[in-house]
């Protein structure tokens with residue numbers, strides 16, 4: 001029997017509230033607000049309070065899926081990234097880079113957002129990049 | 136004997152299986168379950184100014200392991216909650232050991248080691264339009280007429296973002312089905328929250344239950360003075376029944392009414408039963 005508390009950052013929005021996962025016997029049992037966190041001072045919104053629900057949800061995707069013959073099939077990360085790269089290249093060759101757009105998210109870090117726009121501009125070659133905070 | 140030695144003794148004398156206390160991690164004092172197979176961790180055991188509901192954690196552990204023996208750091212508020220949880224059969228007093236920590240302000244420590252004892256600051260706008268956190272319930276009734284009080288409470292309730300934090304953090308919210316999730320009372324998935332019904336449901340439920348720990352008010356992102364509301368409700372309970380929740384382990388006026396109570400508490404091993412039922 002084991003009971004520990006693991007600090008983390010809420011993954012739902014860009015506010016980045018500090019949460020504490022109550023882990024009993026290796027399974028996340030509840031989410032608590034972190035009292036000493038400088039962002040949220042022990043408070044959360046309804047999404048943060050329920051983080052453990054989606055982590056434990058049976059509907060949660062645990063591997064990438066590739067659609068083949070109209071059905072999603074389990075795939076490895078290498079297969080999925082390879083597949084996406086081939087498709088992006090096909091679209092780019094056929095319709096040009098402006099046929100692709102990238103939407104990034106407040107749920108990822110500043111650095112990841114920077115990388116995403118770099119990838120969009122330098123690798124894909126389009127300025128079609130936007131962020132959910134602007135919607 | 137210092138805290139760590141006391142806990143070590145509890146393990147050596149085989150009185151507990153797990154001890155709930157606090158441990159520093161990345162500069163934050165966080166709750167932690169200390170166990171016999173990792174005794175070396177005990178060196179890091181501490182008391183924390185920030186309060187987490189260790190007894191609510193104990194009920195979660197008990198749901199999974201009904202016979203588990205739990206030790207914990209206990210302040211005054213933790214002790215009141217434990218009494219209430221014994222009364223409502225959410226924990227078995229024979230399975231709980233506490234190491235009591237003094238909380239009282241003293242000449243040596245003006246606010247001792249608990250965040251609860253720091254008076255909350257009320258801003259100027261809140262003072263004129265809403266409710267002062269530190270208002271005395273009696274003078275509050277005398278100072279304002281009905282209409283004024285109603286508009287002040289509505290000002291406070293209307294700020295609610297329906298996070299359910301007050302219910303989630305509350306150590307004495309342990310109902311099998313929570314009325315706040317009952318679609319005919321509180322419409323699910325919509326904002327703004329139904330006022331004042333949402334807050335009044337919770338206020339009536341806290342009659343005879345709320346042990347005035349203040350965790351709900353601490354967790355409320357909108358600074359709604361929830362404790363004042365629950366204190367007022369409990370003043371009625373104490374006037375009529377001479378009962379103060381958590382003062383002892385006597386039955387509460389709300390548990391002796393009959394076998395079936397209105398707010399059905401969940402059985403102590405609820406989770407285990409559920410897991411059996413679904414074959415998990």
Ligand code: SF4
Pocket residue numbers: 010011012013014015016017040044045046047048049
């Ligand atoms: S708890 Fe709410 S406000 Fe805080 S980061 Fe999560 S979603 Fe955003």
Ligand code: SF4
Pocket residue numbers: 301304305306307308341344345346347348349350351352361362365
């Ligand atoms: S003060 Fe708030 S959190 Fe504490 S017992 Fe009362 S209602 Fe629950």
Ligand code: SF4
Pocket residue numbers: 302307308309310312313314315336337340341398
């Ligand atoms: S006491 Fe009321 S608010 Fe608390 S869990 Fe029970 S039904 Fe919900």
Ligand code: SF4
Pocket residue numbers: 294295296297298299300301302351354355356357358359
């Ligand atoms: S904690 Fe405050 S904002 Fe959240 S549901 Fe309760 S009263 Fe509303």
